[in-house]
Amino acid sequence: MKVNVTDQNPALVSLIHNFAQQIPLDANFFIPFDRSNTVKGSMAITFSAFKKYWLDPLFVTFPYLSIHASVFNELVSGESKKYAENRRDQGNLIVMDDSEFDTNKEVYRKSVEKVIAAHTAYEPELDNADDRGEVKSLAYIATKPLNFFASHDSRALRLLESPIKEKIGLASVGAIEIYELLYYLRRMEMVEPDKVNGLKMMYKYLYCLTKKEKENNPQWGDFYQLMDNLYKSEIIKSTGKPTPYSPYN
Amino acid sequence: MSISLTKISGIIHHKRKNVRKITLEELSRETNINKDTLSRIENGRFYPSIEQMNTLMEALSFSLKDIEENPDEKKVFLAMMGSATTENERVNFDKMISMMLCLRKHDRLRKSQGEEMTSC
Numbered sequence: 286m287k288v289n290v291t292d293q294n295p296a297l298v299s300l301i302h303n304f305a306q307q308i309p310l311d312a313n314f315f316i317p318f319d320r321s322n323t324v325k326g327s328m329a330i331t332f333s334a335f336k337k338y339w340l341d342p343l344f345v346t347f348p349y350l351s352i353h354a355s356v357f358n359e360l361v362s363g364e365s366k367k368y369a370e371n372r373r374d375q376g377n378l379i380v381m382d383d384s385e386f387d388t389n390k391e392v393y394r395k396s397v398e399k400v401i402a403a404h405t406a407y408e409p410e411l412d413n414a415d416d417r418g419e420v421k422s423l424a425y426i427a428t429k430p431l432n433f434f435a436s437h438d439s440r441a442l443r444l445l446e447s448p449i450k451e452k453i454g455l456a457s458v459g460a461i462e463i464y465e466l467l468y469y470l471r472r473m474e475m476v477e478p479d480k481v482n483g484l485k486m487m488y489k490y491l492y493c494l495t496k497k498e499k500e501n502n503p504q505w506g507d508f509y510q511l512m513d514n515l516y517k518s519e520i521i522k523s524t525g526k527p528t529p530y531s532p533y534n
Numbered sequence: 535m536s537i538s539l540t541k542i543s544g545i546i547h548h549k550r551k552n553v554r555k556i557t558l559e560e561l562s563r564e565t566n567i568n569k570d571t572l573s574r575i576e577n578g579r580f581y582p583s584i585e586q587m588n589t590l591m592e593a594l595s596f597s598l599k600d601i602e603e604n605p606d607e608k609k610v611f612l613a614m615m616g617s618a619t620t621e622n623e624r625v626n627f628d629k630m631i632s633m634m635l636c637l638r639k640h641d642r643l644r645k646s647q648g649e650e651m652t653s654c
Contacts (some may be wrong), residue, residue: 389584389587389588389598390584392535392536392537392598393537393584393587395535395536396536396537396538396539396581396603397581399536400539400581408635408638410635411635427583428584430583451580452579452580452581453580453581454580454581454582454583
């Protein structure tokens with residue numbers, strides 16, 4: 286996937302100014318990255334590394350992470366599912382359920398779901414698994430309404446770039462990608478110093494693994510500098526930062 | 535039940551022009567909905583938010599019932615399934631419905647991705 290270090294993402298700027306906002310996550314945020322099938326010689330990231338360098342810092346940083354019930358149900362992997370269940374039970378993860386809407390809102394949600402589904406492989410009538418999580422998440426986000434959708438799926442992110450976002454009031458919904466949150470976690474000093482290399486490893490694994498990716502995306506050091514060029518002034522102005530990691534916390 | 539954008543745009547246009555006889559500017563002032571947004575809603579190019587929808591229903595006196603979508607294909611498919619009198623007929627209906635939905639899915643994907651899909 287391509288890393289954008291030339292344009293500011295208003296969604297990330299919004300998070301920089303107020304970290305305490307609800308962030309709906311796609312399923313891929315909970316499933317350890319595995320490119321072993323597509324990139325020769327690469328190995329899947331273990332759940333323990335994924336938890337240590339990605340999930341735990343994410344949950345320490347953002348108080349209102351959320352996931353749609355249909356996405357939650359898609360988490361079939363034992364460890365991911367168990368982790369999400371524990372976070373939900375501890376009150377750290379909001380499960381967004383369509384049943385919370387009243388009749389009018391449910392009618393609206395269903396209508397919006399149809400419009401979004403028409404651009405995907407999901408068929409509301411069949412309730413098939415293809416693109417279901419993304420469609421249901423976005424229909425919920427449009428109905429609530431919420432400001433963000435965080436995903437690592439290019440098809441899901443494309444929905445927020447397609448003409449439907451202008452048609453159903455998703456225009457104000459910002460897409461947030463993993464590299465932006467990796468930068469955020471590092472810049473806001475949300476991880477212990479010995480875990481900074483873990484963020485770098487995640488970045489490298491996702492964005493600089495193949496020859497083509499190395500040509501298209503900057504290496505971690507350059508990436509961090511280029512992101513700083515885009516966001517540092519916002520960070521300086523921000524009054525809504527999370528509490529950074531401290532050995533005394 | 536779901537609502538139809540065509541019906542929303544139709545009823546708003548009808549009520550505004552023929553019943554209330556007001557301009558878009560006047561409706562915009564009354565509802566606090568941007569005039570351009572109202573125009574896009576009336577032209578069937580924008581799904582109003584739930585708040586905008588409630589405001590418009592109140593201002594122009596219509597209900598969700600008035601903008602309800604016509605019975606969808608699911609009911610047609612279910613009716614077809616229900617009319618099967620033998621197991622063999624049911625299996626064949628099932629196959630036919632799957633094919634129809636698959637074709638429709640591909641049609642949608644072609645439209646949204648602008649490319650040819652070749653396999654099911």
